[in-house]
Amino acid sequence: MSSIAQYLLNGLMQGTIYGLVAIGFTIFFGVMNVIKFSHGDVLTFGAFGGLVAAWAATALGFPIWLELVFVVLISVMASAAIGAIIARGLVLPLKDAPPLNMLLMTMMVGTAIRECIRLFFPNGTNPQRFPELLPSGGFDLSGVYFRYDGLILIAAGIAFIFAVQWIINRTRLGLAIRAVAEDGETARTMGINFTLTVAIAFAIGSMTAGVAGALYGLYYSEINYSMGLILAIIGFSAAIIGGLGNIWGAIVGGYLFAGLQTAVVALLPALSDYKNVIALIVVVALIAWRPTGLLAERGSERV
Amino acid sequence: MTVTSMKGTAGQIVSSILVTALLVGSLVAVLEIEDQRALGICVAIIAGLSFLAPKLGILRGAEQAGAHHPWAVRLIILIGFCSLVLILKDNNFALLMIATILIYATVCLGITIQTGYAGLFNFAGAAFLGTGGYTAAMLANATWLPDIVTILLGGVIAAALGTVLILPVLRTRGHYAALTTLAFGVLFNGFLEANEMLGGPQGLKVPGIQIFGWDFSNDLVIGSLSFSFYANYVLLIGAIFALFMIFTRFIERSWIGIWLDAVRLDEIAVSVFGLRISVWKSFAFTAGNFLAGVMGAVYAKMTEFIAPANFTFGDSLLLVAIVLLGGIGNRWGVLVATMIVILLPEKLQFIQEYRLLLFACIIILLLMVRPAGLLARRVRVFEERH
Amino acid sequence: MSAGSKNESPLIASGLSVKFGGLLALNELSIEVRRGEVLGLIGPNGSGKTTFFNVISGIYAASAGQVLLDGRDITTLRPHQIAAHGLARTFQRSRLCLSLSVFDNLMLGAVRRLNSGLWYNLVRRDRLAADVRSAAKEARDLLAIFNPDLAGKLWQPAISLGMIDRRRLEICRALIGRPKIVLLDEPSAGMTHDETNQLMNEILEVRRNLGNLTVVMVEHEMGLIERATDRCVVLNYGKKICEGKYADVAADPLVREAYLGKS
Known part of the structure; x- marks a missing residue:
């Protein structure tokens, strides 16, 4: 009983991270019809930004709560900034190019970020210790051990998901983003600054990566240069299961993927090394079954 | 007479020989030279030649040779490949x-x-x-x-x-x-x-x-x-x-x-x-x-x-x-x-x-x-x- | 029902509906196309003309209703299967492969009768070369009916052509597969008045040469519709509101209302 709850908590944590990454994919796809594969490496960039912030905070003697705020803030800002720069400088100029060129571009941008961290971050090839800034310990509830940090992080992640959802669906900015997503040309004639809106949308999408990166570092206490790659694949597939362009679908996809992984680890411990492989096989089967995603209605191709 | 003016079969064949020679020569040079500075100069020369080749019409000529005389070009490439192996034979x-x-x-x-x-x-x-x-x-x-x-x-x-x-x-x-x-x-x-x-x-x-x-x-x-x-x-x-x-x-x-x-x-x-x-x-x-x-x-x-x-x-x-x-x-x-x-x-x-x-x-x-x-x-x- | 008997209508759509989200793009539409006629399909923007073409050619799935092509039910078939039953079409916005040659684009229309076998394409290069030669001749002959200049541009990329030549090429691509019925989606789009007239004369001439091919045409230019069609069907909000000769249709108050709005 207690171990099931333990798996559940762990799965919830992973699902929150995956869901955050998937939201980014879904925003980029909704706005520009691109798969921005550098998203995972933007996440890594944000996490390393957070790490540097933690070092700086320690050097400056910040109290621990301020250090925590500082770390998360820098992670998010670093991701948002690089996401907006990529959108403005590299994605927008290619918006009329064949989709292969666009995918290659974002993939190579991701590779460049990944390699820069590996080569130029001090001792970047090796995993880096991420400081533990949240209260350690936890409490026991009928045999289930709840880690305080886990609970806080899950709550923070979900709160951020709601915040993004609110920005997209309830604010003027979100309205502009949705207008651009619907029809860029028309939005432009209605006086919306297309370039700026796209850059902001990419910044918001990339913030989710920054939050996910900070959560990852704070929860697992270790980050490395290549962690974004697998998170990107998982986030991408989660976004597809949810129906690309659908925020709630992306979140469902994220938790579904984490659920699949957790099920493999819990039910088939001998195969736990292959949990990603198995989860992805299930995902591909789901995509074959419902190509437009689990939540989306049947769409039709533009002719 | 520049290569550009060589139209027709002869020009095409010469062009393909030149391109093959450039490729084989570059490979041999890059593979055989050990000294890093000499290698750098060598790479620069190859880049320069590769830049010149299309300007002189050699690439176009070789391309046309490939379209009109495919077997001749294949023979030239075969000879080029064999000489490459021969030159590098114990390396x-x-x-x-x-x-x-x-x-x-x-x-x-x-x-x-x-x-x-x-x-x-x-x-x-x-x-x-x-x-x-x-x-x-x-x-x-x-x-x-x-x-x-x-x-x-x-x-x-x-x-x-x-x-x-x-x-x-x-x-x-x-x-x-x-x-x-x-x-x-x-x-x-x-x-x-x-x-x-x-x-x-x-x-x-x-x-x-x-x-x-x-x-x-x-x-x-x-x-x-x-x-x-x-x-x-x-x-x-x-x-x-x-x-x-x-x-x-x-x-x-x-x-x-x-x-x-x-x-x-x-x-x-x-x-x-x-x-x-x-x-x-x-x-x-x-x-x-x-x-x-x-x-x-x-x-x-x-x-x-x-x-x-x-x-x-x-x-x-x-x-x-x-x-x-x-x-x-x-x-x-x-x-x-x-x-x-x-x-x-x-x-x-x-x-x-x-x-x-x-x-x-x-x-x-x-x-x-x-x-x-x-x-x-x-x-x-x-x-x-x- | 025997397939393809002489007097039968080559294309019958009955009770066709298409839903996009909550929107009914086609609403129980029934259209019968007669053999050898030119049928004009008209109606305001968004009335479902192009959607009708997309359903017939298998790009969209109908949510209700049935399509018979030469007596065969093609409602649930995929586009390539429908093409095999002798239907070809053009697109409203140019859908040529612009980086491919004029010849390549044309051959896409003939895909069903060209040999796609591996052995033939990779090993029997002599036979392939002979077939390419005869296909090139056929392509030149067809293009020359439209524009002798175009026949000389067989190996140029389609992107090098002007607007009217591109449209010609698209129509030739639809014709070269020797279809039984052709759907033309706004052949005049993006062209001047004179160009349009010229193109329409060419289309009508080629159609006669092909033994009065059955044509369904979506068109906004009413002069064209008047001159070229035997009969018209008027759509509004995915429904058929009127059918008949152009002169009768044009006089119909319902049609006037659809175009001009209620006065």
């Missing part, structure tokens, strides 16, 4: 490099069919190469199996695996096919490392090739000349590469070539005329992975050892980078780009560590300013003469 390292270039170039021909023609993403080129290699390793105990069959099986298994990967997503949007190859490319490594039967991170030993009593692990002796044992492999791989070059050319200049291009350019519009999109997508994907699998098996047998570290996602990305750098859909561009991407980091050692970053930046730049690549693909023109 183990150089011959290994030539073999590696040809192996990667063949895999990239496969990706050219997939991505350049049919527009299918393949971000798992190295994983398909590895599939062929591991197939050869697993068949090492089956000594009764002729090595030719083993090599072909490497191709068949890679092709079959690729087909299983793409079939479920064949009818869905292009992005989803990208996901399956991406996932395969990234997870392949981890899968191998976790799998004890496949040797884990340490990898597996693979016996060398023996065909009809010709042992590829011994030095090659022809008359009074003695070659490094790698020459065996260079000859075999060269032959396979030539075969696949012709195969790719024939695909492109055929009705099938038109169908594949149409699948890439506008699958909905052309399905209305009766083209079966999923058939041609699976054909292109399967054919391309077959090439990768065959070369994977040969590669494993040549190095007599394979490990997961040879087939990383980074390698898959390099393969895609080669195809784009050469000029997507251009077969000769693939060969030139492979030379650059393989040789440069290997010889200019300060690049080695930075090669992935370097080529990522080159591709980003290329996509911004010259997406057609170094040698842009030409519009297909069928020969109408008898």
Whole structure:
């Protein structure tokens, strides 16, 4: 009983991270019809930004709560900034190019970020210790051990998901983003600054990566240069299961993927090394079954 | 008289001889020179000559020679290739490099069919190469199996695996096919490392090739000349590469070539005329992975050892980078780009560590300013003469 | 029902509905096309004309209703299967493969009768070369009916052609597969008045040469419709509101209302 709850908590944590990454994919796809594969490496960039912030905070003697705020803030800002720069400088100029060129571009941008961290971050090839800034310990509830940090992080992640959802669906900015997503040309004639809106949308999408990166570092206490790659694949597939362009679908996809992984680890411990492989096989089967995603209605191709 | 003014057959033949000589000369120079500064100067000279060649009309001439006198050009290339092997005959390292270039170039021909023609993403080129290699390793105990069959099986298994990967997503949007190859490319490594039967991170030993009593692990002796044992492999791989070059050319200049291009350019519009999109997508994907699998098996047998570290996602990305750098859909561009991407980091050692970053930046730049690549693909023109 | 008997209507759509989300793009539409006629399909923007073509050619799935092509039910078939039963079409916005040659684009229309076998394409290169030669001759002959200049541009990329030549090429691509019925989606789109007239004369001439091919045409230019069609069907909000000769249709108050709005 207690171990099931333990798996559940762990799965919830992973699902929150995956869901955050998937939201980014879904925003980029909704706005520009691109798969921005550098998203995972933007996440890594944000996490390393957070790490540097933690070092700086320690050097400056910040109290621990301020250090925590500082770390998360820098992670998010670093991701948002690089996401907006990529959108403005590299994605927008290619918006009329064949989709292969666009995918290659974002993939190579991701590779460049990944390699820069590996080569130029001090001792970047090796995993880096991420400081533990949240209260350690936890409490026991009928045999289930709840880690305080886990609970806080899950709550923070979900709160951020709601915040993004609110920005997209309830604010003027979100309205502009949705207008651009619907029809860029028309939005432009209605006086919306297309370039700026796209850059902001990419910044918001990339913030989710920054939050996910900070959560990852704070929860697992270790980050490395290549962690974004697998998170990107998982986030991408989660976004597809949810129906690309659908925020709630992306979140469902994220938790579904984490659920699949957790099920493999819990039910088939001998195969736990292959949990990603198995989860992805299930995902591909789901995509074959419902190509437009689990939540989306049947769409039709533009002719 | 400049070369530009040499019209007609003679000019075309001379042009193709010059281009072949430039390629062979560059390879020999880069492979033989050890001193880093001399090498740098040499690379600069080659770059200069390559820049001049199209201005003088030599490239165009060679291209026309290829269209009008294909067998003459093939003979010239064969002579060039043989002299290359002859010049480098006891240089183990150089011959290994030539073999590696040809192996990667063949895999990239496969990706050219997939991505350049049919527009299918393949971000798992190295994983398909590895599939062929591991197939050869697993068949090492089956000594009764002729090595030719083993090599072909490497191709068949890679092709079959690729087909299983793409079939479920064949009818869905292009992005989803990208996901399956991406996932395969990234997870392949981890899968191998976790799998004890496949040797884990340490990898597996693979016996060398023996065909009809010709042992590829011994030095090659022809008359009074003695070659490094790698020459065996260079000859075999060269032959396979030539075969696949012709195969790719024939695909492109055929009705099938038109169908594949149409699948890439506008699958909905052309399905209305009766083209079966999923058939041609699976054909292109399967054919391309077959090439990768065959070369994977040969590669494993040549190095007599394979490990997961040879087939990383980074390698898959390099393969895609080669195809784009050469000029997507251009077969000769693939060969030139492979030379650059393989040789440069290997010889200019300060690049080695930075090669992935370097080529990522080159591709980003290329996509911004010259997406057609170094040698842009030409519009297909069928020969109408008898 | 015997397939393809002489007097039967080659294309019958009955009770066809298409839903996009909550929107009914086609609403129980029934249209019968008679053999050898030119049928004009008209109606305001968004009335479902192009959607009708997309359903007939298999790009969209109908949510209700049935389509018979030469007596065969093609409602649930995929585009390539429908093409095999002798239907071809053009698109409103140019859908040529612009980086391919004029010849390549044309051959896409002939995909069903060209040999796609591996052995033939890779090994029997002599036979392939002979077939390419005869196909090139056929292509030149067809293009020359429209524009002799175009026949000389067989190996140029389609992107090098002007607007009207591109449209010609699209129409030739639809014709070269020798279909039984052709759907033309706004052949005049993006062209001047004179160009349009010229193109329409060419289309009518070629149609006569092909033994009075059955044509369904979506068109906004009413002069064209008047001159070229035998009969018209008027759509509004996915429904048929009127059918008959152009002169009768044009006089119909319902049609006037659909175009001009209620006055």
